[in-house]
Amino acid sequence: QVHLAESGGGLVQAGGSLRLTCVASGNIGSINVMGWYRQAPGKQRDLVATINSDGRTNYGDSVKGRFTISRDKAKNTVFLQMNSLTLEDTAVYYCATAYRGSWPVQLTDYDYWSQGTQVTVSS
Numbered sequence: 001q002v003h004l005a006e007s008g009g010g011l012v013q014a015g016g017s018l019r020l021t022c023v024a025s026g027n028i029g030s031i032n033v034m035g036w037y038r039q040a041p042g043k044q045r046d047l048v049a050t051i052n053s054d055g056r057t058n059y060g061d062s063v064k065g066r067f068t069i070s071r072d073k074a075k076n077t078v079f080l081q082m083n084s085l086t087l088e089d090t091a092v093y094y095c096a097t098a099y100r101g102s103w104p105v106q107l108t109d110y111d112y113w114s115q116g117t118q119v120t121v122s123s
Contacts, residue, residue: 002026002112004095009117016121017083022095022114024076033098033105034071034078038091038119048093049080050104058104062088085121092116 008020024031035050047060049069057069068081078095094116101109 002028002097004097004112004114006093006095006114006117009093009119011120011122012085014086014121014123016085017081018085018119019082020080020093020095020117020119022078022080024097024112028076029099031076031097031099033101033103033109035096035098035105035110036069036078036080036093037096037107038089038093039116040091043091045094045107047107051078052103056103082119085119087121087123089119090121091119093119 002024003026004022004024006022012018033050033052036048037045038048039045050058051069051071066084070079095114096110097112098105098109099111
């Protein structure tokens, strides 16, 4: 079993920045992909950013150029730096880990998910 613990969510004004952190613990093994997804009320869970074990990244179209994903493999930690936040970025953000799947992995390839952290952007 793997536990994913997030931190860094909260309330921020439009145009501001937040940094999310997710630490994996437990029977980790060799994680292939770590990713961030988000879900706004009444909407599906969407890709924010993912990063594989080689450092290759993939971003959702709406966050390209504003968000940056990074990973500390030694510490089983993934980060999400979010800049130039807009009202549309308001959502619950989840981190997830995948051990299998071809790049870029699909939503169904993820084995473990965090509880989620709320990010609210105000005007």
